[in-house]
Amino acid sequence: MCLGIPGEVIELLPDQPDLARVDVSGVRRVINIGLLTDDPPVPGEWVLIHVGFALSKIDEAEAGAALQFLEGIGQAYADELEALAESRIE
Amino acid sequence: MKFVDEFRDADTAHALAAKIAALCEPGRQYKLMEVCGGHTHTIYKHGLEDYLPESVTLVHGPGCPVCVIPMGRVDDAMALASEPDVIMTSFGDMMRVPGSNGSFFDAKAAGTDIRMVYSPLDSLKIARNNPDKRVVFMAIGFETTAPSTAMTIMRAAQENLPNFSVFCNHVTIIPAIKAILDSPDLRLDGFIGPGHVSTVIGCRPYEFIARDYGKPVVTAGFEPLDILQSIYMLLLQLSEGRSEVENQYSRVVPWDGNPTALKVIGETMQLRPYFEWRGLGFISHSALSVREKYAQFDAELLFHVPGVRVADPKACQCGEVLKGVLKPWECKVFGTACTPETPIGTCMVSPEGACAAYYNYGRMNRHRVKEAVTIQVGRP
Numbered sequence: 001m002c003l004g005i006p007g008e009v010i011e012l013l014p015d016q017p018d019l020a021r022v023d024v025s026g027v028r029r030v031i032n033i034g035l036l037t038d039d040p041p042v043p044g045e046w047v048l049i050h051v052g053f054a055l056s057k058i059d060e061a062e063a064g065a066a067l068q069f070l071e072g073i074g075q076a077y078a079d080e081l082e083a084l085a086e087s088r089i090e
Numbered sequence: 091m092k093f094v095d096e097f098r099d100a101d102t103a104h105a106l107a108a109k110i111a112a113l114c115e116p117g118r119q120y121k122l123m124e125v126c127g128g129h130t131h132t133i134y135k136h137g138l139e140d141y142l143p144e145s146v147t148l149v150h151g152p153g154c155p156v157c158v159i160p161m162g163r164v165d166d167a168m169a170l171a172s173e174p175d176v177i178m179t180s181f182g183d184m185m186r187v188p189g190s191n192g193s194f195f196d197a198k199a200a201g202t203d204i205r206m207v208y209s210p211l212d213s214l215k216i217a218r219n220n221p222d223k224r225v226v227f228m229a230i231g232f233e234t235t236a237p238s239t240a241m242t243i244m245r246a247a248q249e250n251l252p253n254f255s256v257f258c259n260h261v262t263i264i265p266a267i268k269a270i271l272d273s274p275d276l277r278l279d280g281f282i283g284p285g286h287v288s289t290v291i292g293c294r295p296y297e298f299i300a301r302d303y304g305k306p307v308v309t310a311g312f313e314p315l316d317i318l319q320s321i322y323m324l325l326l327q328l329s330e331g332r333s334e335v336e337n338q339y340s341r342v343v344p345w346d347g348n349p350t351a352l353k354v355i356g357e358t359m360q361l362r363p364y365f366e367w368r369g370l371g372f373i374s375h376s377a378l379s380v381r382e383k384y385a386q387f388d389a390e391l392l393f394h395v396p397g398v399r400v401a402d403p404k405a406c407q408c409g410e411v412l413k414g415v416l417k418p419w420e421c422k423v424f425g426t427a428c429t430p431e432t433p434i435g436t437c438m439v440s441p442e443g444a445c446a447a448y449y450n451y452g453r454m455n456r457h458r459v460k461e462a463v464t465i466q467v468g469r470p
Binding site for chain 1: 128135290341343344
């Protein structure tokens with residue numbers, strides 16, 4: 001829950017300016033990007049996601065490192081991904 | 091990914107370890123606290139203590155959001171969940187945290203409507219889809235999750251959603267650090283500052299630690315080399331007689347944090363006069379409640395909350411572990427009565443808890459502790 005998970009922004013949802021579709025380890029879900037209004041992410045950029053909200057923009061190298069950290073954690077990340085897969089933010 | 095190697099390279103780790111050793115003054119002991127549970131995890135997964143000289147001790151701090159929730163608050167949440175027509179929603183991490191009458195999982199198994207959500211926004215959706223139910227979101231966490239709850243409350247207000255509320259248990263990290271600094275039990279030499287909390291609050295709030303307490307702080311990333319680098323930066327400051335706030339994790343943490351996130355927290359929440367932390371007791375101005383402007387979304391006003399203080403189980407020493415006074419394996423029930431499958435204390439529940447981190451990586455279980463003690467005692 002407190003784990004920040006990296007996701008790549010796939011698209012911004014046209015009618016909902018605060019929402020974006022991201023790819024997290026192959027799981028594609030909608031998250032809220034309303035906390036990054038000063039510097040909104042664009043498709044292809046990476047963000048660090050906490051409980052459905054992008055909290056900061058990161059570069060690809062950082063995303064890779066964060067992902068390895070999470071995959072090393074094992075079950076906790078598997079649980080987080082499973083929870084994300086169940087998520088239907090709109 | 092190919093980039094990861096630069097954060098993990100063993101040669102670099104050994105080179106850093108040598109630089110750290112060279113900075114240690116002979117005869118001096120160094121106690122450094124890693125505040126964040128994510129850091130504790132990295133330290134035990136990669137055995138980072140094995141890279142450090144014996145004079146450097148890493149002490150685990152209170153930065154595990156699930157671990158610091160007191161039993162009474164879990165009981166309060168259970169009372170809310172059992173009110174008529176209530177759907178309680180919670181992050182998965184919270185589900186196994188024991189109150190005095192069991193956990194959310196136990197209550198769910200017994201038929202109480204408690205649902206796991208990934209995001210507070212999922213909880214909002216459950217409220218939209220169940221207009222005849224009252225949906226409560228169990229909000230927990232430090233400044234990393236508080237902005238999400240804040241944004242969700244604002245969204246509920248925009249939609250004028252009548253059946254959604256938040257049971258707010260958000261805590262703030264700075265008063266906890268201050269309580270530890272003021273605690274007579276523990277003398278620390280410096281802090282490895284939390285990573286993700288700092289993406290929200292930035293580095294400025296730590297300045298009092300350097301200025302008023304004369305202790306260095308280095309905000310750190312989560313890779314093994316990040317942590318070794320931060321330890322090096324702390325020891326360098328100590329060797330030069332400096333106490334400053336430095337940012338090792340500047341690739342993610344902006345010095346001023348995330349102003350939008352801070353703004354939405356301020357818009358929807360206010361500091362409580364005091365709040366109980368498991369193990370640390372009551373700490374003033376250390377937690378957030380929903381602002382009056384958003385009172386219609388405040389579960390504490392909408393429902394009867396018993397608010398009874400419940401002492402931790404006698405055998406549980408999470409308090410000492412959270413303050414860094416005890417190492418997890420020094421707790422009487424560690425690895426025997428208390429395991430991740432049947433946790434007695436919160437530190438064993440969350441993957442960010444120090445006890446769970448120790449246990450999961452087999453760094454220390456009862457058997458190995460005994461071995462270690464025997465070897466130490468047997469030393470000439």
